[in-house]
């Protein structure tokens with residue numbers, strides 16, 4: 001891990017390599033895949049699944065029999081954990097539910113907001129380096145709470161053409177409506193533009209690697225997207241009393257997602273920083289040995305920043321706007337108002353990041369690469385639309401129609417003026 005003494009003038013985007021837009025080679029590959037799917041539909045999906053996932057598919061849609069077979073193969077103990085996590089996620093997201101409202105600012109006038117779910121939504125569930133049944137729950141439950149009627153899940157198949165059984169079991173428990181065995185940019189293109197087998201959706205949500213995140217950006221406009229939820233990040237702010245074993249373990253928990261994942265440790269104590277680095281490498285060598293992490297050079301694995309005090313730590317964190325922010329400091333709740341940009345905030349030594357990944361209830365699909373400056377966690381609000389409601393009776397309109405006509409004429413829009421005046425002629 002590279003250790004840096006923080007200085008407020010340093011160019012963080014450059015250090016974190018965030019100032020580079022998506023690499024040209026990745027964007028070009030994604031654009032070619034999208035074009036292929038638009039032109040050749042299912043044939044392109046089969047082609048790219050063979051080329052990129054090394055799998056020759058016989059059919060794209062997961063059948064009811066495949067779902068049942070997968071469900072039956074998952075242990076009862078894991079099914080129970082998935083059900084309990086699903087319950088926690090549902091309870092949290094039900095708090096976000098908004099309903100239609102109206103009010104009467106004056107007698108004869110009703111105004112309000114009509115809430116409706118988006119009709120058909122695509123859920124991306126990653127499946128390249130790891131498998132993510134937890135993401136099935138995080139993507140689908142808020143959509144179901146919002147009332148979405150048609151939930152279409154996509155996830156890459158294994159080389160044997162099968163989807164991981166726990167993913168299918170989680171989809172059955174949650175109540176996903178359709179599942180397709182496709183991943184990467186080709187899955188995003190299929191959801192956006194449709195193919196012979198897959199009907200297009202109105203919105204695509206869910207996390208994924210750089211190919212998935214780039215494809216979502218490219219199809220935005222044809223469909224809506226939730227956010228840029230790319231390679232995982234964790235930033236830990238620790239005071240001198242923090243436990244280095246916990247900090248190292250939590251940094252590694254996010255590093256193992258992807259070579260592009262970003263673990264960052266920020267502390268006031270150089271001594272603690274040394275201990276954390278030593279424990280990170282000891283854990284890599286002794287316990288984990290995960291190839292993605294192990295193949296990185298020592299310098300290439302995340303960052304450690306030394307700051308002069310906690311205020312400077314929060315300033316640095318707000319500039320980075322991490323996906324996950326962990327506060328390994330005394331009385332973390334007292335510092336909440338110092339946090340301005342973060343996807344999710346984990347308070348204290350017994351709130352490790354994986355608690356949020358799997359179980360507590362808040363969503364783990366979160367904005368990355370600095371987009372927490374303007375994006376929020378995936379939530380029920382991502383799956384609804386709002387229509388304004390206006391209702392005036394005759395008297396109420398009579399009281400204001402001349403003002404409206406005058407306003408319309410000031411814009412040179414005579415037909416608008418006439419539309420209100422016609423109602424009071426004679």
Ligand SMILES: NC(=O)c1ccc[n+]([C@@H]2O[C@H](COP(=O)([O-])OP(=O)(O)OC[C@H]3O[C@@H](n4cnc5c(N)ncnc54)[C@H](O)[C@@H]3O)[C@@H](O)[C@H]2O)c1
Pocket residue numbers: 029052053125126127128129130135156182183184185186207208209210211212228229230231232257258261323364365366367368
């Ligand atoms: N931000 C969040 O909320 C969040 C949540 C969970 C996971 N994640 C991230 O999701 C990602 C999951 O990544 P993953 O790779 O395991 O699964 P993935 O499903 O996102 O990506 C696998 C797909 O990538 C495509 N691909 C791989 N190499 C390619 C290439 N050279 N050219 C074109 N396409 C290629 C293939 O189509 C493959 O099916 C990780 O980065 C993880 O950190 C983020």
Ligand SMILES: N[C@H](CO)Cc1c[nH]c[nH+]1
Pocket residue numbers: 132134135231232233254323357364365366
């Ligand atoms: N940490 C990931 C979000 O960046 C979510 C996840 C799912 N499973 C394990 N982790």
Ligand SMILES: [Zn+2]
Pocket residue numbers: 232253254257354357
């Ligand atoms: Zn994780």
